[in-house]
Amino acid sequence: GTVWHVPNGEIARVGNYSQLWSKAVVDIEVGYGTDVRVAMGIMQQVANELWDDPEWGGDELSEAPTVFGIQSLGASGVGLRLAVKTEPSMQWSVEREIRLRLKEAFDAAGIEIPFPQQTTWLRDDSGHSATTLSEAEQAAFRALHEEQHAPRPEEDFEEDR
Incomplete structure (x- = not known):
């Protein structure tokens, strides 16, 4: 649409229809x-x-x-x-x-006021779906455990000396 620019000096009257x-x-x-x-x-x-x-x-x-x-x-x-x-x-x-x-x-x-809902699918590294949250939690725990206990690369050992 058209944008109208009205300089303040040219405004003579202003009406407020919702004042009351x-x-x-x-x-x-x-x-x-x-x-x-x-x-x-x-x-x-x-x-x-x-x-x-x-x-x-x-x-x-x-x-x-x-x-x-x-x-x-x-x-x-x-x-x-x-x-x-x-x-x-x-x-x-x-x-x-x-x-x-x-x-x-x-x-x-008994009328429900809805709220946004989202379905989340979890997969482990093998590509298999985790069917329950506990399975997903177990997979995440295993991955974290493996990461923490993985052998460190040789360059990390040089920093420890």
Whole structure:
């Protein structure tokens, strides 16, 4: 796109459309095996409960929260987004409260919040796969033991004299 350069001396008026409000945006992932419509329903229920809560809805939130739906398809899960307009500078505390309530609601519903996972394959020097960690640990121990007890080259002995 075009990059516009505006010298400071030419700025006559600046408008701030969000001066009187902020926006709390909460992105949360659910596993690919999760029924996303159920998860979004729980998110909307949590959002409605926050809106109806006198401690939050009356003073902290400017509008009812909105569940936007699927935001992303990530490596470990499906990203869902919820947003709500808040009073100025209250977006962070509202985001924390929403995350807390979502975590509790998802736990109660058995919905897993995924985390990145990685499978590591270990092989010994012969090229054989180590099928268990203990086998891999044993192979590493043997290799370390052999390295420590290997005869030293002749030039190393000259330094010892």
